[in-house]
Every structure is written in structure tokens, then in C-alpha cells.
Amino acid sequence: MKRLVESRLPTAVGSFTILAFGEEGDFFPHVVLMSTLESDAAPVVRIHSECMTGDLFGSARCDCGQQLNRALDSIAKEGGALLYLRQEGRGIGLVEKLKAYNLQDKGRDTIQSNEELGHPADARGYDDAVAILKDLGWDAVQLMTNNPLKMEALNAGGIDVVKRLPVIIPAGKENADYLHVKQSLMGHLLG
Numbered sequence: 001m002k003r004l005v006e007s008r009l010p011t012a013v014g015s016f017t018i019l020a021f022g023e024e025g026d027f028f029p030h031v032v033l034m035s036t037l038e039s040d041a042a043p044v045v046r047i048h049s050e051c052m053t054g055d056l057f058g059s060a061r062c063d064c065g066q067q068l069n070r071a072l073d074s075i076a077k078e079g080g081a082l083l084y085l086r087q088e089g090r091g092i093g094l095v096e097k098l099k100a101y102n103l104q105d106k107g108r109d110t111i112q113s114n115e116e117l118g119h120p121a122d123a124r125g126y127d128d129a130v131a132i133l134k135d136l137g138w139d140a141v142q143l144m145t146n147n148p149l150k151m152e153a154l155n156a157g158g159i160d161v162v163k164r165l166p167v168i169i170p171a172g173k174e175n176a177d178y179l180h181v182k183q184s185l186m187g188h189l190l191g
């Protein structure tokens with residue numbers, strides 16, 4: 001994986017530099033939106049795994065879209081980067097994720113439905129995130145996350161997480177069960 005291109009990307013919430021990381025010719029590279037650091041503080045980083053239904057279409061089944069918007073707001077203000085990793089559906093892909101939604105509509109939770117389809121509850125990995133942060137030259141970050149596994153993965157990769165910034169999205173009718181499973185069975189810190 002390498003840095004493929006870097007461009008200027010003005011948006012409604014602020015001005016970013018957009019970078020793509022992957023292999024030459026990649027149609028689905030990892031994407032980084034970076035904003036300039038205004039202070040000496042460690043950069044604010046959000047590692048966001050792709051969720052087309054939540055990020056683009058505002059799905060109420062999860063909290064991804066709202067987390068993404070919150071993160072971009074903070075990063076535009078504080079300086080740092082959003083790493084947009086192409087591991088849709090907690091790493092099982094869009095089609096399998098949508099099959100899992102059907103099982104959830106029959107009463108399974110998000111972990112049970114993944115396992116029934118023959119997938120792990122969470123198939124995501126963060127090695128690429130570590131490689132990208134190193135490419136950016138950052139060895140210490142403030143990490144926007146509720147997920148202790150992400151902090152462990154960065155620390156194990158030699159990136160110092162100097163502070164955790166929680167991203168708490170209030171539960172709605174459609175995502176309350178999902179958020180409860182994340183908290184009670186997947187160790188997310190939502191309190």
C-alpha cells in the first residue's frame with residue numbers, strides 16, 4: 001500500500017487535503033481527509049470503516065453516518081485526519097451486511113447474524129490505519145473512538161494514543177438494539 005495521490009478538498013465543514021492510499025490502479029483506495037494542525041496538540045484522528053448505508057444514505061440502523069459527520073466537524077476545527085477504510089460491513093462487505101440485516105429483522109442481533117452467515121462478529125483490521133498514520137508522520141494521536149480495540153491496535157503498531165475522545169450518538173428507535181450490543185457484547189465505551 002502506498003500514497004497514490006493528494007488533492008485539495010474544500011467542503012461545507014472546512015477545507016481538507018484528501019489523500020488516497022492503496023495499490024496502483026485501485027478503484028477503492030483508503031481515503032484520508034486531513035486538515036491543518038492549528039496547535040502543537042496531537043492530531044485528532046478518526047478511523048472510520050466504510051458503511052455505505054449509514055455514511056451515504058443516512059441509515060438509522062447504525063450510528064456510522066452521524067459519527068462520520070461529527071468526526072469531520074471536529075477534525076476541521078481541531079486539525080487532524082479522518083481515515084476512511086474500505087472495510088464495509090465490519091469487514092464482510094455490503095452484500096453480506098445486507099443479508100445480516102435480514103437476519104436481524106428476524107430477531108438475531110448484529111453478532112449472531114454475522115456468525116450465522118459464517119463470518120466473525122468483527123472482521124475489521126487496523127494495520128492499514130497504522131501504516132497510513134506512519135506515512136503522515138504521526139506517532140501520537142488523539143483518537144476519536146468508543147472502541148478499545150482500535151486503541152489497542154494503534155498502540156500495538158507503535159502509534160501512541162495520548163487521549164481518547166468519545167463519539168457518543170444518542171440511540172434512536174432503529175439503532176437502540178445495535179448500540180446496546182456494541183456496548184454490552186463488543187466492549188464499546190458508550191457510557
Ligand SMILES: [Zn+2]
Pocket residue numbers: 051053054055062063064065
Ligand atoms: Zn453503519
